[in-house]
Amino acid sequence: MSAPAKNATQLVLGVDTCGEGGTIALSRVGGGAARLLGERVLPVRDAAAAIVCELESLLVASGAGRSEIGVIVVVSGPGSFTGVRIGVSTALGLGAGLGAKLVAVSRLELLAALGGCGESALDAHRGEVYLRVDGRESLANQDELKRAGLAGRRVAVCEEAAAELLRQAAPDAVMARVAEPAAGFAIAHALGRIERGEFTEAMALDGNYLRRSDAEIFWKMPRDAR
Numbered sequence: 485m486s487a488p489a490k491n492a493t494q495l496v497l498g499v500d501t502c503g504e505g506g507t508i509a510l511s512r513v514g515g516g517a518a519r520l521l522g523e524r525v526l527p528v529r530d531a532a533a534a535i536v537c538e539l540e541s542l543l544v545a546s547g548a549g550r551s552e553i554g555v556i557v558v559v560s561g562p563g564s565f566t567g568v569r570i571g572v573s574t575a576l577g578l579g580a581g582l583g584a585k586l587v588a589v590s591r592l593e594l595l596a597a598l599g600g601c602g603e604s605a606l607d608a609h610r611g612e613v614y615l616r617v618d619g620r621e622s623l624a625n626q627d628e629l630k631r632a633g634l635a636g637r638r639v640a641v642c643e644e645a646a647a648e649l650l651r652q653a654a655p656d657a658v659m660a661r662v663a664e665p666a667a668g669f670a671i672a673h674a675l676g677r678i679e680r681g682e683f684t685e686a687m688a689l690d691g692n693y694l695r696r697s698d699a700e701i702f703w704k705m706p707r708d709a710r
Contacts, residue, residue, distance in 0.1 A: 494554040496678065497539070497578070498667030501571035502563025502591045504528045508535060509667035510542045513555070516679070518672045521546040532570045553584050555683075557674045559665070560588040561692030562606065562614040562621070568691035576686055585683040587674045590692055591665055592616035597673055599640025599660035607645035614694055623694045629653035 493514030500507050509523040522545050524538040543550060558575035561568040579586050595604035596616055606614040608623055615624040617632055624632060626649065635656035641647045642664045650657050677683075 494678070495548055495552040496555045496557060496671050497553050497584070498523075498557045498559075498671040499535070499571045499575055500559035500591070500665065500667040500670055501526065501531045501535075501567045501574070502559050502561055503567060503664070504564060506531045506567060506571065507667040508538055508542065509671060510546055510548070511668065511671045513671065513675060513678055516675070518675050520668045520671075521548075523666060523668045531567065532574075535570075535574055550582060553578070553582050555585045555587060555678055557587045557589060557667070557671045557678075558689070559591050559594065559667070559670050560689065561591060562608070562623075562694040563591055565691075565693060568693060572689060572691050576689060579686060585678075586686060586689055587677050587682070588684040588689055588692075589670050589674055590616070590621065592621050594665035594670055594673055595640045595642060595662065598642075598662040598665060598669065599638060601638035601640055601660055603634065603637050603657075604640040605646045605650060606641075607643045607649075608694070609645075611649070613646050613649050621692070621694060626653040 493512050496511050496513045498509040505528040506526040507523055510521040512519045512521060522542045524542060526534050556575045556579050558571050560572055575586055592604045592614060596602055604616045608614045612623055612625045615622055630653050634654040638658045638660045639650060640660045640662050642662050647659055650659060
């Protein structure tokens with residue numbers, strides 16, 4: 485797939501619902517730059533219902549129309565299982581309806597970029613973190629963190645829970661505390677991929693969960709069905 489012309493600009497929507505709430509953003513992308521037009525914070529536990537309204541608000545404020553959206557950058561996880569599904573399904577639905585291209589980015593990748601380092605960690609609850617080391621992502625408990633080889637390495641974190649697990653299991657790691665990644669930064673981070681035409685096929689887009697859902701973990705077959 486060929487990349488767009490260097491002097492062309494595209495309206496790009498960013499969607500990040502990996503946490504309890506999330507963010508959406510609109511940017512004009514082209515000429516090697518991403519100009520943020522606006523960003524909205526989605527309400528905790530009501531992101532799915534708010535996305536369309538907040539998108540319309542962003543479009544009105546920027547003087548643009550839905551049909552102008554040419555690319556959707558979606559943060560595909562890891563994070564809240566429900567949140568990841570909301571973001572991915574929104575990107576797929578809007579992408580199909582608008583004929584927009586898709587770019588999927590990892591939240592851990594964004595976090596590492598914010599920290600200016602290669603490693604990052606996010607709270608995964610249950611005494612675990614989502615961990616990115618040398619470009620590889622995994623779910624890690626304290627024992628696995630001890631074996632991750634983080635001594636002397638900078639690890640980007642945006643949550644106290646993840647920082648505390650690192651302090652306990654990898655005290656020789658150097659923590660880079662950063663703000664939580666947001667949709668506007670996701671667009672800026674994906675700029676190179678957008679301008680090179682490196683898009684994610686809709687059929688290949690899925691959530692980067694790293695762990696199974698609670699339903700899969702705790703579900704037990706009824707005794708009379710065994």
